[in-house]
Amino acid sequence: MSQSICIISTQAPYRGQFAREALDAALVSASYEIPTSLLLMGDGVYQILDGQSPGQLEKKKLSSLFQSLELYGIETVYVDGESLAERHLDPEQLLPLYTLLEGDAVASFLAQQDKVLSF
């Protein structure tokens, strides 16, 4: 059993390359059949706001990458519930591909991981 990796993504989309690089890291890691999870916290939760159209910024849509995660074997994206609540985000505004971690669940989830990378 190979070691698990959790990728924490804490920056808003289109802020430099952070969000994109986090997703790329997750895809690479999953391509090697490493048990991989992605956790969005802080402004990182804005990454799964539905309806992003970054065409005028000449950037690719993050949602396309999020939607491909499942094909890479990453079945869900973990989201810090407190970060959502702080930003007054409604679940209906988000891409329906996440699992909420509430309260202490974030800390215990991270404790289970062998490696954690942050972006």
Next chain:
Amino acid sequence: MSDLKLDKDGYLVNLSDWNPEVAGQLAAEDHVELTDEHWEILNLLREYYQQFEHAPSQRPFVKYVANQLGKEKGNSLYLMKLFPGSPAKLAARIAGLPRPTNCF
């Protein structure tokens, strides 16, 4: 034969340069003769790119083909027969897509 602009890895620089004839030309360079079976996969791969905006590495490529065409075709062996070596990379090249970024 047209002169194609290719990047250092042999992938099309301008995705819009691609057409079936170009695909044939790229395939020939890799000693692949395109059949209907190849085209079925190449078309799927282009659909994948449309939907997900990147060329897949091997794992999602196989899974996507399996989801769309079933397990008889969505397996490494079948894809390896059509696109020898590294199917995800070779098929992406022939389909006129960029090099799979998550594939080394």
Next chain:
Amino acid sequence: MATLHTVNKAGQPLELCLRALNPGDSVLLLEEGVYALYEASDVLSDLLRHIAVYVLEADVLARGMTNRDDLDIDMVDYQGFVELTVANDKVVSWF
């Protein structure tokens, strides 16, 4: 599985770090995280009740800051940073 959390700024990095802490973990303030010594001293004094907190000497000195005498925060040099890294199972950086 003890974790060393490095925090490079008060604000979001520190807040998210607080949510991710487990008993036995340690926190190291570095880069602009050293400003938390004053900016977030309430948070730190709360935190110190159950978590060890360190601050990186080079970043404190570089910014003309001083460690707080009233808080039990150890100042570590780069050698100490390495030792903390080795003493923990993994490192998570918050930035």
